[in-house]
Amino acid sequence: MAVLEIKGVTKRFQTTTAVDAFSLNVADGELVCLLGPSGSGKSTLLRMVGGFETPSDGLIAIDGEDVTRVPPERRPTGMVFQSHALWTHMNVFNNLAFGLKLRHLQSAEIRRKVEAVLDLVGLGGYGARQTGQLSGGQQQRVALARSLVLEPKILLLDEPFASLDQHLRERLREEVRDIQQRLRITTLFVTHGQDEALALADRIVVMRDGRTEQADRPDVVYRQPETPFVAGFIGSMNLLDGVVANGVFTHSGLTVPLAVSDGVATLAVRPEALDIVDVAGSGMATIHRVTDYGTHAVVDIELPDGVRLKAMVPDARNWNAGQPVALKPRAFAAYRDNAAIFRSLDANG
Incomplete structure (x- = not known):
């Protein structure tokens, strides 16, 4: 022992x-x-x-x-x-x-x-x-x-x-x-x-x-x-500071339903849990760069205020720099005052 x-x-x-x-x-x-x-x-x-x-x-x-x-x-x-x-x-x-x-x-x-x-x-x-x-x-x-x-x-x-x-x-x-x-x-x-x-x-x-x-x-x-x-240090994580009002988190055009009290919050979404959708004309974000790793690709996305996020996709060939996209987080968490205040069911694995 x-x-x-x-x-x-x-x-x-x-x-x-x-x-x-x-x-x-x-x-x-x-x-x-x-x-x-x-x-x-x-x-x-x-x-x-x-x-x-x-x-x-x-x-x-x-x-x-x-x-x-x-x-x-x-x-x-x-x-x-x-x-x-x-x-x-x-x-x-x-x-x-x-x-x-x-x-x-x-x-x-x-x-x-x-x-x-x-x-x-x-x-x-x-x-x-x-x-x-x-x-x-x-x-x-x-x-x-x-x-x-x-x-x-x-x-x-x-x-x-x-x-x-x-x-x-x-x-x-x-x-x-x-x-x-x-x-x-x-x-x-x-x-x-x-x-x-x-x-x-x-x-x-x-x-x-x-x-x-x-x-x-x-x-x-x-x-x-x-x-x-911890969210930002372990693995790759998108962290976005924003405001919650009437159950909705908002940052530079990105809105996510968030069942917490009104106030400032930090949204955390892993690249593998951030879906991107091709939109005709203009979207809430634009693809900045696509990096092809063979088994998967990482898409760098720029929001209107210049903040960049990462999304993981299975195939790089569907995405190009300059392409407008919509963002659909399917799993996420939220933090306030250095503590977790919300975690979607999917985020728990």
Whole structure:
């Protein structure tokens, strides 16, 4: 069993608060992604869990034991950094064996553990290689293996794939997820990539200004974002500020029935939920650009006031720049005062 508890953790750097009264419980065997823009506090939080930063306030516990001020080498955590942080003067085997030697294990036991974890990450037989002879993806596998060989209770991953190309990044994240599920190791994963979080996580914690904006399953965060920030940060979202009067939302000629009280509101419509209709003569909007991705196309649409929206269509060939269109949102949500006030049934998935 390995349960991580973060209770009211704050980290201040002089006059800047990087993490602000943050709390989170990560269950045994759960993989939680901390997702947010640069400066949201996610990496600082991870470093505090790993012992590389000390909280200004709050408590961090693993299996009920307070580790808030325990140094990194004495915590049951393993951390994988974006930069790999491998020792270039050691070969792969010695990079992995170093921590085990500090534990005074016998040579035969060290070799058994190292070879087993290299097999686990798909690098069986690579022990004698120098780290400089490896590709970026192989180096990241070594960095992961170096953490796993110490059998940590909590695995910490700080944007480990950020420096890799897209195809390698996708392959490695699938491999990491498979390994994590096979070992059932409790994992905290930091990323600013929405696709990465949606593909990997049991739960996503969206962070903003050092606080939790929303924490839930990936499908819930995507389909039911609780704030305009989450709506705009997860996936692609059209956000329109407008006014509701007599049950109708209006923005620059676009009207949508909205059963909420009168006042300002922000309408949120995903591109895949925004239908466009060809209209003869003139419409409420004009197509600005069509981008064909083969499997689908994205149509950039300009409203009369210059605001641009995106719609996803199955075929690019029916649409052209300059074409007048009408807009028909079939699923949408609305926000006021930084909270959801309406969500259509289709928007719930």
